[in-house]
Amino acid sequence: MISVEDATRRVLATARPRPTETIPLTEAVGRILQEPLHADRDFPPFHRVAMDGIALAFEDVAAGQTTFPISATQLAGMLPQPLSSAQTAVEIMTGAALPPGTDTVVRYEDLQFHVVNGQRVAALQVPPPAAGHNVHHQAVDREAGDLLLPAGVKLSPAEIAVAATIGAAELQVARKLRVAVVSTGDELVELTQTPLPHQIRRSNAYMVQAALHEAGAESEAFHFNDDQAALRQGLPPLLDAFDALVLSGGVSKGQADFLPAMLQELGVTQHFHEVQQRPGKPFWFGEKAGGAVVFALPGNPVSTFVNFYQYVRPWLRRCQQPHRKLPRPAALLATDFTFAPRMTYFLPVRLETAPFGHLLAHPQKIGGSGDLASLLHCDGFLRLPPEPTEFKAGDAYPLVRFR
Numbered sequence: 001m002i003s004v005e006d007a008t009r010r011v012l013a014t015a016r017p018r019p020t021e022t023i024p025l026t027e028a029v030g031r032i033l034q035e036p037l038h039a040d041r042d043f044p045p046f047h048r049v050a051m052d053g054i055a056l057a058f059e060d061v062a063a064g065q066t067t068f069p070i071s072a073t074q075l076a077g078m079l080p081q082p083l084s085s086a087q088t089a090v091e092i093m094t095g096a097a098l099p100p101g102t103d104t105v106v107r108y109e110d111l112q113f114h115v116v117n118g119q120r121v122a123a124l125q126v127p128p129p130a131a132g133h134n135v136h137h138q139a140v141d142r143e144a145g146d147l148l149l150p151a152g153v154k155l156s157p158a159e160i161a162v163a164a165t166i167g168a169a170e171l172q173v174a175r176k177l178r179v180a181v182v183s184t185g186d187e188l189v190e191l192t193q194t195p196l197p198h199q200i201r202r203s204n205a206y207m208v209q210a211a212l213h214e215a216g217a218e219s220e221a222f223h224f225n226d227d228q229a230a231l232r233q234g235l236p237p238l239l240d241a242f243d244a245l246v247l248s249g250g251v252s253k254g255q256a257d258f259l260p261a262m263l264q265e266l267g268v269t270q271h272f273h274e275v276q277q278r279p280g281k282p283f284w285f286g287e288k289a290g291g292a293v294v295f296a297l298p299g300n301p302v303s304t305f306v307n308f309y310q311y312v313r314p315w316l317r318r319c320q321q322p323h324r325k326l327p328r329p330a331a332l333l334a335t336d337f338t339f340a341p342r343m344t345y346f347l348p349v350r351l352e353t354a355p356f357g358h359l360l361a362h363p364q365k366i367g368g369s370g371d372l373a374s375l376l377h378c379d380g381f382l383r384l385p386p387e388p389t390e391f392k393a394g395d396a397y398p399l400v401r402f403r
């Protein structure tokens with residue numbers, strides 16, 4: 001049986017980038033940019049006034065001048081108003097382009113205004129310390145032609161702002177991954193149905209679809225009963241149409257656990273079956289040449305959950321951003337913990353941020369891998385390795401975080 005590390009490597013090795021599509025900027029947050037974006041102009045594109053007040057020539061201040069007749073008023077968006085004559089100033093607002101002949105802005109708080117013979121005059125209360133004061137100079141941030149965003153970045157609101165400022169109304173992004181979520185089992189009913197006493201609702205499919213949505217993938221749900229003919233007929237179109245299939249149930253040793261054999265019969269190459277871990281051991285993973293990657297996850301809800309976050313989410317991230325290192329969060333075990341079987345244990349934990357900023361992981365009681373309600377009190381799983389069997393408070397372990 002292979003280790004969790006080995007299984008993870010084999011899963012990630014099947015990740016492939018997806019084709020590019022063009023979408024409106026307004027829909028691009030969260031997507032992966034597939035083209036480099038360059039500055040169309042200098043940033044800022046002109047000497048931008050940074051405070052409401054007056055614009056003047058600093059050399060006049062240096063020569064001892066302390067009062068400035070106002071020769072014009074310029075609001076943001078107006079053409080720059082040249083000084084009517086030397087030793088005057090333009091009353092000016094934040095966001096305006098600095099007028100010709102001026103190089104410095106003094107804010108209203110540092111001025112007093114008087115009217116002398118019908119002429120408005122500003123008197124400096126606090127002289128500006130240097131030329132260029134309160135001016136955001138053209139091109140100090142970026143120059144026209146500079147690379148702003150390389151291909152491959154994930155578009156957060158900060159990237160959207162930069163794309164908007166260069167007028168990129170449409171962006172080339174990687175198309176979303178398309179995943180078929182497949183539940184299997186005769187005991188499962190739709191959530192709108194009232195289950196008979198021996199039936200349950202197929203919650204795993206909803207959990208996986210929600211987790212896929214959070215991870216930026218598109219999904220469609222399908223259900224099959226434990227019926228080989230239905231699987232034989234229903235699975236091939238999914239294998240051809242989707243980037244991945246995430247199945248739950250039907251992969252262990254039961255008489256209706258048809259999936260491992262059925263998937264191979266349908267041309268899906270098995271990469272591994274069973275991983276040295278708890279929960280989630282019966283995980284089956286394979287790939288159809290030219291078709292979908294297949295995650296056949298064990299059906300117990302917590303097993304499905306753990307395996308989604310350990311394998312499926314990193315695979316999605318690797319497909320979207322092949323060159324980006326995957327995050328490797330860790331947390332400190334808050335109390336001693338013992339787990340004797342020689343397998344990786346995904347310990348359910350509640351996280352607490354300790355005073356110096358590190359994460360403390362408090363082990364949570366869980367009633368086995370069918371106990372999905374216990375996930376409500378957990379933020380993630382601490383991945384405890386097969387050795388040792390005694391885990392000490394204060395030691396750090398990898399964290400699979402879902403909240």
Ligand SMILES: Nc1nc2c(c(=O)[nH]1)N[C@H]1C(S)=C(S)[C@@H](COP(=O)(O)OP(=O)(O)OC[C@H]3O[C@@H](n4cnc5c(N)ncnc54)[C@H](O)[C@@H]3O)O[C@H]1N2
Binds near residue numbers: 303
């Ligand atoms: N003889 C053995 N039996 C089992 C083994 C084993 O090694 N030898 N492994 C156990 C482990 S570990 C797990 S996990 C389960 C996994 O079994 P399957 O993947 O075949 O899953 P099923 O038997 O179909 O279902 C297990 C359990 O999960 C419920 N389930 C399934 N799908 C859903 C769904 N969409 N939503 C909610 N719940 C679901 C199902 O009703 C079962 O209760 O096998 C052990 N057995």
Ligand code: MOO
Binds near residue numbers: 277280281300
């Ligand atoms: O994946 Mo199974 O939990 O180890 O019930």
